[in-house]
Amino acid sequence: MTLDKTNPQKFSLTTPLYYVNDVPHIGSGYTTMIADVIARFERLKGKSVLLITGTDEHGQKIERTAQEKGVTPQEHCDRIVTRFDELWDKLNIKYDRFSRTTAPRHEAIVKEFYQRVWEQGDIYLAQQQGWYCVACEEFKEKRELLENGCCPLHPNKQAEWRDEENYFFRLSQYQEKLEDLYQKNPGFLEPESRRNEILNFIKGGLQDFSISRINVEWGFPIPNDPKHTIYVWFDALLGYITALLEPEQEATLDNALSQWWPINLHLIGKDILRFHAVYWPAMLMSARVSLPQRIFSHGFLTKDGQKMSKSLGNTLNPFDLIERYGSDAIRYYFLKEIDCGRDGDFNETRFVNVLNADLANDLGNLLNRTLGMIKKYCQGEGPQITGENLPLEHPLKAIGLDLSERIIHSYETLRFNQGCEEILALIRASNKFIDEQAPWSLFKQGQQAQVEGILYAVLESVRLSAYLLSPIIPNLSSRIYEQLGFLVDFNQADQVNQIVPFKQHTQWGILAANRVLPNPQPVFAKLELPAEETS
Ligand SMILES: Nc1ncnc2c1ncn2[C@@H]1O[C@H](COP(=O)(O)OP(=O)(O)OP(=O)(O)O)[C@@H](O)[C@H]1O
Ligand SMILES: [Zn+2]
Structure with a gap:
């Protein structure tokens, strides 16, 4: 089975639809930050982008949580959803669609989809x-459980014995088709370790899975048997399709699939890998819907080696962190310090050190210092030189010339940490260059042209770095660009490509001669740990 081609001018991507059993934590923020960075990067390239996020609101876990709180499930969901929205705003996440699975139009899509699968003969009662595990909303094999009867992701939540009539989806019918999918499309699921894991799981034999619940009221009724409600995962995955509807469009599958499908990228954590990499493609095949292009499963943010999760309560409050350090700092840390396919820990001292070293010192100070020297040595005007005047073997030009190509590749392969390191290499080389060349001495010796050449090369390297980092640190990049005399806000994603075009601004050496530069201002203030952490 080969995948359908997508429109090269468009890019659609999803975060998981987060379960609203509790307020969002930094783990939910992590996936959404990555998605936002990719969306911004694709927009910077000039594509039309649709970034979908949202919430998964049905199922037993929600029903119980609402009961415990003494509110209706819908009231509970509405409360929690506002917290997600607030977090996305504070993290400077610009999504296009927020898909809620309790929306009436979603019900229409789920029913139509269910009907297609039913007509295909892929649903039966047994x-x-x-x-x-209610926390996972998933049946577990006995051998998957810990000794205390809990699932490994929720070691404080007992798995519960169930013996009930359910509707089943004939997943077993799709074994060969799924194997074929994975064999023919190595890029369908990344990273490779996850692909191998899933391929082994499929080869081990697929069992039909139940897609209805009999004692859970909080869900959509099964169309042909309303005593049952649709299993939360069957419903939740379809939220990606509902999200594709235009606000005014009638909720039909054909309408939803007409503009943005197939999705270019589903971004998920590895906890929900099977649902996306096995169940979802099989469901789509059954309903005769083409498959998404690519699934990328990132690692876990952990605390003491255990996945941070809402159910476990070992999470970090992202609101506090943002309040203390700002969104750029948080985004930078999680994208640069964690290899996106692997697990990563958060440590606040390390966080502050990384931010101060990379953004305050290496990047921010470099710009400030260079602009100060330009004021002093170039009569306040930008250097009267351009990139073309510098030889190819110039140490900064040599790095800068093909940097963008490498960075584009790292964004496209979700190796953000590698991309940041490469950009930092240019920034560090620039610091070293300026120290070694000592323009202050050359100025005293009357070597004006040389001084200007040095300052130009450094300024241009800072500019290119800021441009390439703009999907990650849009506020800081905007401030840097402002200091270089550009009027651009990298948060106005749809306009950026027109004001500072990608093709031009990803090249080294485009800064024009004689630019009028504003007075130097610090662009990134040093971070400090709160008092109790330093003592
Ligand atoms: N510790 C984490 N590290 C990385 N991503 C996470 C983490 N926790 C949640 N996520 C993101 O959220 C998705 C799961 O969403 P969900 O709403 O179920 O959050 P959760 O905290 O895992 O919930 P619960 O603890 O109730 O299982 C993951 O697939 C991933 O995208
Ligand atoms: Zn679990």
Whole structure:
């Protein structure tokens, strides 16, 4: 099975639809930050982008949580959803669609989809027996559980025995088709370790899975048997399709699939890998819907080696962090310090050190210092030189000339940490260059042309770095560009490509001679740990 081609001018991507059993934490923020960075990068390239996020609101876990709080499930969901929205705003995330699975139009899509799968003969009624982790909303094999009867992701939540009539989806019918999908499309699921894991899982034999619940009221009724509600995952995955509808469009599958499908990228954490990499493609095949282009599963943010999760309560409050350090700092840390396919820990001292070293000192100070020297040595005007005047073997030009190509590749392969390191290499080389060349001495010796050449090369390297980092640190990049005499806000994603075009601004050496530069202002203030952390 080969995948359908997508429109090269468009890019659609999704975060998971987060479960609203509790307020968002830094883990939910992590996936959404990555998605936002990719969306911004694709926009910078000039594509039309649709970034979908949202919430998954049905199921037993929500029903119980609402009960515990003494509110209706809908009231509970509405409360939590505002917290997600607030967090996305504070993290400077610019999404296009927020898909809620309790929306009436979603119900229409789920019913139509269910009907297609039913007509395909892929749904039947049978008895379901097994261990159920409510926190995962998933049946588990006995051998998957810990000794205390809990699932490894939720070591404080007992799996519960279930013996009930459910509707099943014939996943077993799709074994060969899924194997074929993975064999023919190595890029369908990344990173490779996850692909191998899933391929082994498929080869091990696929069992039909139940897609209805009999004792859960908080869900959509099964169209042909309303005693049952649709299993939360069957419903939640379809939220990606509902999100594609234009606000005024009638909620039909054809309408939803007409403009943005197939999705270019589903970004998920590895906890929900099977649902996306096995169940989802099989469901789509059954309903005769083409498949998404690519799934990328990132690692976990951990605390003491355990996945941070809402159910475990070992999370970090992102609101506090943003309040203290600002969104650029948080975004930079998580993208630069964590290899996106692997697990990563958060440590606040390390966080502050990294930010101060990279953004305050290496980048911010370099710009400030260079602008100060330009004021002093070039009569306040930009250097009267351009990139073309410098030889190819110039140490900064040599790095800068093909830097963008490498950075584009790292964004496209989600190796953000590698991309940041490469950009930092240019910034560090610039610091070294200025120290070694000592323009202050050359100025005293009357070597004006040389002084201007040095300052130009450094300024241009800072500019290119800021441009390439703009999807990650849009506020800081905007301030840097302002200091270089450009009027651009990298947060106005749809306009950026017109004001500072990608093709031009990803080259080294485009800064014009004689630019009028504003007075130097610090662009990134040093961060400090709160008092109790330093003592
Ligand atoms: N510790 C984490 N590290 C990285 N991503 C996470 C983490 N926790 C949640 N996520 C993101 O959220 C998705 C799961 O969403 P969900 O709403 O179920 O959050 P959760 O905290 O894992 O919930 P719960 O603890 O109730 O299982 C993951 O696939 C991932 O995208
Ligand atoms: Zn679990």
